Amino acid sequence: MDIKTIEDVALLARLNLTPDEISGLRGDLENILAYADQLSALNTEGVQPLAHPGDIVNALREDEVVGSLDRAVLQRNSPKSDDGFYLVPAVLGEAKLTQE
Amino acid sequence: MVKSKDYDLIVGLEVHVQLQTQSKLFCGCCTSFGAQPNTQTCPVCTGMPGALPVLNRRALQLAIRTGLALNCDIATFTKWDRKNYFYPDLPKGYQVSQFDLPVCGAGYLAISDPSSRLESKPIRLIRAHLEEDAGKSLHDEAGGLSDTRIDLNRAGTPLLEIVSEPDIRSPLEAKAFLSELKLLLGYLGVSDCNMQEGSLRVDANVNLHVLNDDQLSVATPIVEVKNLNSFRAVERAVTYEAERQWKLWQQDKLTIDQRPKQTRGWNDAEQVTVPQREKEESADYRYFPDPDLVPIVLTADEISEYRADLCELPSEIRLRLQKDYEVSAYDSDVMVNQGRECVQYFEAVAKKTNQGKLAANWIQQHVLQVINDSDCEIEEFPVNVDRLSSLIEKVHAGELDNSRAKDVFQAMLTDPSPLEQVIKALGIENVADDELETICRELLEQNPQIVTDYQGGKKQAIGSLIGQAKKKNPNANPGRVRELLIQIIENT
């Protein structure tokens, strides 16, 4: 696992890592993945992956409007909001029209 | 065979359709358009810690219904996947979508080929899957440093993403595909397809097949054009891209393998496509099954039930109208394209009058013209089924000639009185035969040359007399006048 891979993954995960963190993570991840490599020794041909431990299917709700939560309550936790909108830093140079 | 053009245009469309549900895909928040920002949100659709999604039954039903109408294979096992990316209008940091097992598999939609008007061409569909919509980002228009504003009311609204094969070969075909799709969705009651409100959004994948220096056909790099928010925009953007890509090919000769897919946006004001900002990294959405949502399992019987419940589709109605009412393919197309209400109106009039062709003519030439000009709905059209039927019956019985009938129809738009009264108010009344005969005899006496011409074999000569008869009495029925004129000439 090279530094570039670590940096690429960090960008995907939106993490800024210091050089120390990068080298530490590189060692940790290499150890963990080396340990995880024992899984590849197993023949799993034809085995259905198990994403859900339960056997539940078709959990559905009826199409009914139940009251939304008060905006003030939800935005109480907002780092920055104004006039009912959440505010985030602009993406500079993005060739977007006003409505995404 | 000589090629008539320099390239073949290859277009595939991705259409996002907002499904007409009351509540969102995974929570009970209202989906109506135009509310105050962030007033239709809850812990689930704002991605609050600990909140969990539960699938809206109706959204699933609408997706299956659409899939069946689009001739898609409906999956007996379908699941939910997370598409991971960061964007502020995506509060969970992932979009719940369907990756490898969409609810609707391969299908097709037949379009009328605009070049020969009514010949059908199937556009194959790759798939249609359900997913949640993102919120809206309102960017600073000046492009400056001020913050972007986020409204999450739309976040979590159910979308059906319909993906076509690259079977579309012209801007007109692209438009025809979208028109037919929109019509179908309307008939199905799946979506209002209101493009202004974003209920229907289109991305187009465009490239060209060209001949390289060795005269071999090669594909140029694919460009995805986003932000197409009207059919006209699709048509124009595809046209623009075809020309742009052709010019580019002549310069760089790059083929599909030599350049990754690019994304461009349609700028409606400038009528051009512009490159969109390249992301910091290559897209890697890391799809994986959403562990918060369980799979959907449908039995073959359940799918059959959905199929049985399916309403009559536009393509089926077109054929049936031709068969049942003996209207032309063109006539049935016009009425079906107008929508279900128009078809119902037509069928009611046609049944009542037993005059399908006449009903179709009247609806196309008069009713639709008024409706399309005035933007009113056919249900509230002042000349309702009964009134139009009685008018058509009068025309068919020869009691009203076409020009008088048009006058009556115009009057009926504003005068709600019964037909007879409207006719009376216009001073239209049947002229007694003896009065007509008097007029005819006078006219023949005044125009001996016409009598001579008629007797000499120029039967059409009496046409001018019919016009004169109407001048003498506007209520004179032209058909009857003709009959009487002939009678008098031949009896003398």
Place this chain on the structure above:
Amino acid sequence: MSLIELSAFELVEGLKQGQFSAQEVNSSFADQVDLHDSKLKAFLRFDRQECLEQAAKIDSTGSKGNLAGIPIAVKDVICIEGQKTTCGSRMLEEFVAPYDATLISRLRKSDGVFLGKTNMDEFAMGSSTENSAFGRSCNPWHFGSVPGGSSGGAASCVAASLTPLSIGSDTGGSVRQPAAFCGVTGLKPTYGRVSRYGLIAFASSLDQIGFFARDARDVALILNESAGHDQRDSTSSREPVVDYLGSLGSDLSGLKIGLPIEYQSEGLSDEIQASVVEARRVLESLGAEVSEISLPMTQYGVAAYYLIASCEASGNLARYDGAHYGFRANCQEDQKSRSASSTPPDANRLLEMYCQTRSKGFGPEVKRRIMLGTYALSAGYYDAYYLQALKIRRLIQNELRETFTKVDLILGPTTPTPAYRIGEKSKDPLSMYLGDIYTVVANLAGIPAISFPAGFSTEKADQPAMPIGLQLQGPAFAEAELLKATWAFQNATDWHQRRPVLDGVVG
């Protein structure tokens, strides 16, 4: 007898009979918190007044709920409306939950009293509670040792009699391991038995809310109030809920218990192995038939678990990006101080905000798992890691299902060692992960499992005798059988009644 020495079951009885009031009960436990929690640090937030007000209301209205007046501590991973819910993270340091978790609503209806929120490893990632952004908690048996994790605070406060009941969450052993380390009883129910709505997700397909108490009867008491289908959790089960209290008994005749030979792996402490042997003898004396079984897939559990859990976590924790709630880094300031940074100051401000927020808001273990999960899901690695782990998971579940056609329950150790000293393993993530070898399997397979006190280690130079916990696992929805066997064991032993001496024990 002091009220804090009574079990929840005994408190319920006493309250019903009017022997004491809810206010007396709650002030007794509150006193205990005031007295000891400054050292234990089991609680992140404890509001004496709020707790006594709830108790007073119950006294005055004569509430008849099945938990009326009983104090319950809640791991800070579960949302209580209007209260801070931090998940042990800077990211949610100021986050006030805008809604109640389904479990909280249910326990409100049962008239339970919420005592406070307990400390935990950040986002439930860890096995020692050393990963909390708000300081570590201590093991009441030895303040220099870890209470286990990630529900360390919740286990610790029951062991120290700061509360009779507490709620934790268990993704790979986060209830059972701290229960073992602290000498209390801890249940992880079947996946889907208790609603996860309002439980802040770590790994959604593995997470399950669990309970701490002194004994199995108290666990049955709170499980009775907590279990059941929830329309708001798609993964919640519709399986009928049984009366867990009513299912308790002391005769285990006919109960078949399997003892996996693989659980006697190297790395298992001799003392814990001896406790397994002793527990086998006790269970047999109660009528159970214990036989050796083989679970060869067990050895792959940890690897499969860490891949699946990290992949799901990388998605679940993407929402913490500073955009809508929680911590947001102040990027303007940072840019001034980062002149040599690789990112130019006029670059994408949004990206900068995301990266700064997540780098500052998350601690090292959380970052490690996000990195692992992001990597394992990324193009080119998905099949080898994530997908292969899901297939192994299927094989593990198949093996257990097959096993449960032959035996009713599986007995084994909860942990390879008793509680270790603070700092002993925090530098080596993999060795910490390997401590979960016996617990992760139940989460992968979605089955219920319980840890109960079954002995003590011998005193060492740097550590007093520490509790030993053993684990019983059962097939899906066999909570009643697990609780019955544990309760029978507890009727025949007194390990669960031993309490640490809190005064004068220093780390």
